[in-house]
Amino acid sequence: MREPTGRRIRRVTDPLPALRLEGVSRRFGPVTALADIDLSVATGEAVLLLGHNGAGKSTLLRLAAGLVRPTAGRVTIGRAGGREVPSAARARIGYLGHRTFLHEHLTARENLELYASLYGRRDAAALAERWLARVGLERAAERVIRGFSRGMMQRLALARALIHDPQVLLLDEPASGLDPEGRRRLVEIVGEAHAAGGTLLVVSHDPALGLEIARRVVVLRRGRIVTDDRADSRSTADWALAAGGVAR
């Protein structure tokens, strides 16, 4: 079943969590980045992950994306899991991190076609065309991205993360570098993905952005979950304070 934009609509009937971390710890030498994390995110749920710098938010996302191996514990995406995220499970994940993963000497179109092909999509050219339009870069499609602004790179990186229609979206500071128009598109695109049944785990220093999408907030402090509650249980300012930030 597809919505008018051509995006596939998934039915939220799977009782299994889309993402589950069980007893997950991760140490980098003497530093404990994550300690005994238990987190389950239901299919179709949107969760905002808050915390101060070094709380372990980005490590948790990289771990769920299969880029970091846990020191202890188990990561499960859908039905597939273990100490590492298996290849088949990685196909279900769309990850946007601090770095764009983009090739600066390729054009915007070539970058998107590359990632669509890496995720096994036969319709790479059509997908690239569609996503260039969705992130407002159709006029820059044939430009080598080396000259792109930070905001344009971030838009293209968002398209890169979503081009294979992932079921689990892991977004680390997705609004970084975006202007108001870019931020509006981001909220719209991520909101559509969520409405279509996508599961979201969003890291943001800006609770206002995350709370536009998320219905649940998890706060990390020194690698441990200290709060896990409904988003509407507190005001945006209170969430900012709970995360160790400054009220906006």
Added chain:
Amino acid sequence: MRAWRQVVAILVADARREARTGEALMPMLVFALVVLVVSGFAFDLPALLADQRRRLVPGILWIAIAFAMLVGQARHLLADRDEDRASGLLCAPIDRTLLFGVKWLEGILLGIALQVVLIPLAVVFFDLDLGGAWLGLAAILLACTAALSALGTLLGSVVARLGRGEALLAILVLPAAAPVLIAGVKTTAVLLAGEPLASAAPWPAVALGTAVIYAAVGALLFESVLME
């Protein structure tokens, strides 16, 4: 079918990057040609007897090839650190052993591209008579290039993962490359003397064996090296 599409996509992307920047092949060619020219003048090769040239040229050729490949692979692999593109590949549902295979193949292709230019120039510059040695030379070049590429791919990934530079790569690669280079030099010397490949035993087998061992070790360890 999906694996085939993934391999082609990575090869095409990296070939485009190389075609637009020449960041790996150009320094390789410049380095190798400088070694060739300087060695030619240093040893006054044109003035030597054919037999004396045949003793010197294999060493010069393999030093040029090994160091040029080291330069090229370092540029090629360490470029994936920009914007953390290596993580982009690791996120994708691609078998990580296959990923090693693709990067290994790219190293071999860079080596072949270098040799396609270098060997004919060496033949002209050093006035070599290869006679019927072309096939044997191609075989030993391919075996040694495969071994050097496997080493460079694995150890280049270690260096990239550690966030270190090309100097550490040289320190790690060159000792392990020694048996490959000795096999290359010994076999090339036999071939330039007009003898068949079989006469160079056991060196062709050493070259092939190291290629197989380094590739197998690389395929086994690549994922562990790349993962945080």
